[in-house]
Amino acid sequence: MKCGKPIENKRVEYCYDCSRRRHNYEQARALFSYQGSVRGALYRFKMSNRREYGVFFGKEICKILGFWIRNCRADYLIPIPLTKEKERVRGYNQAQILARAISRQTGIPCKENMLVKHTETQAQKGLDARQRQKNLEQAFGIRTQCGDFVLAGKRVILVDDIYTTGATVDAAAAVLRKAGVWKIYVLTVAIGG
Numbered sequence: 001m002k003c004g005k006p007i008e009n010k011r012v013e014y015c016y017d018c019s020r021r022r023h024n025y026e027q028a029r030a031l032f033s034y035q036g037s038v039r040g041a042l043y044r045f046k047m048s049n050r051r052e053y054g055v056f057f058g059k060e061i062c063k064i065l066g067f068w069i070r071n072c073r074a075d076y077l078i079p080i081p082l083t084k085e086k087e088r089v090r091g092y093n094q095a096q097i098l099a100r101a102i103s104r105q106t107g108i109p110c111k112e113n114m115l116v117k118h119t120e121t122q123a124q125k126g127l128d129a130r131q132r133q134k135n136l137e138q139a140f141g142i143r144t145q146c147g148d149f150v151l152a153g154k155r156v157i158l159v160d161d162i163y164t165t166g167a168t169v170d171a172a173a174a175v176l177r178k179a180g181v182w183k184i185y186v187l188t189v190a191i192g193g
Contacts, residue, residue: 023166024173028186029068030163031061038190042161045189046094054094057189058101065187069106072185073155076111077103080160080172081140083117098189099159114151115172116143140175152180157187164192 032038045053062069079095087093096112103110119139142151156176158169163186173184 024170024177025158025184025186027072028163028166028169028188028191029065030188030191031057031064032190034162034164034190034192042190046161047090049091051092051094051097054097055101058098059105061098061102061187061189062105066106069102069108069157069187072157072183074108074157074185075154076114076156077106077108077159077187078111078115078156078172078176080158080168081112081115081117083119095160098161102159102187108157111156113143115175116141140172142175142179151176153182154180155183155185156181157185160186160188162190162192163188 034042041050041053044050045057077099079093079099081087081095082090082093093112096110099110099112102108117139118141158172158176160169163169166186169186173181173186176184
């Protein structure tokens with residue numbers, strides 16, 4: 001299992017996406033499948049200022065996926081960033097709230113300013129996998145005052161709210177790999193099919 005999507009055919013090792021494409025991370029896990037009431041809750045968390053949902057999701061992630069998180073032996077949690085403009089308009093970054101909640105539960109430091117999103121990208125919703133990947137090229141970078149030396153040889157868990165095709169976390173992970181991060185894992189509230 002690579003991305004954490006449910007596998008329908010027990011004779012295959014990877015989901016359809018992972019069997020066709022290499023990811024820039026070791027493994028990903030999600031708490032829920034992105035459907036039904038989870039979809040509505042994540043929408044409210046992301047778009048309706050329901051920040052308290054992030055605390056709840058963080059606690060549940062640690063309760064259900066705590067063993068996996070511990071096995072990652074991560075040095076840092078790194079939330080997927082928003083552009084400054086998008087964060088200013090929304091008022092918060094939902095991945096950052098989630099990463100802080102997980103950090104409080106696990107003791108793993110949350111490095112929320114290490115990764116930056118330079119470019120406002122087109123909304124990923126409605127784009128196919130190739131379009132998503134192209135959309136995110138050059139979107140992420142490392143904040144220069146953090147310095148690459150801080151990341152070299154480290155293990156990190158990227159934190160985001162939703163995993164669909166993996167394009168966002170792959171783009172962020174590629175930047176972290178270039179900065180010398182040794183192992184990259186991904187943790188999300190939900191994963192889409």
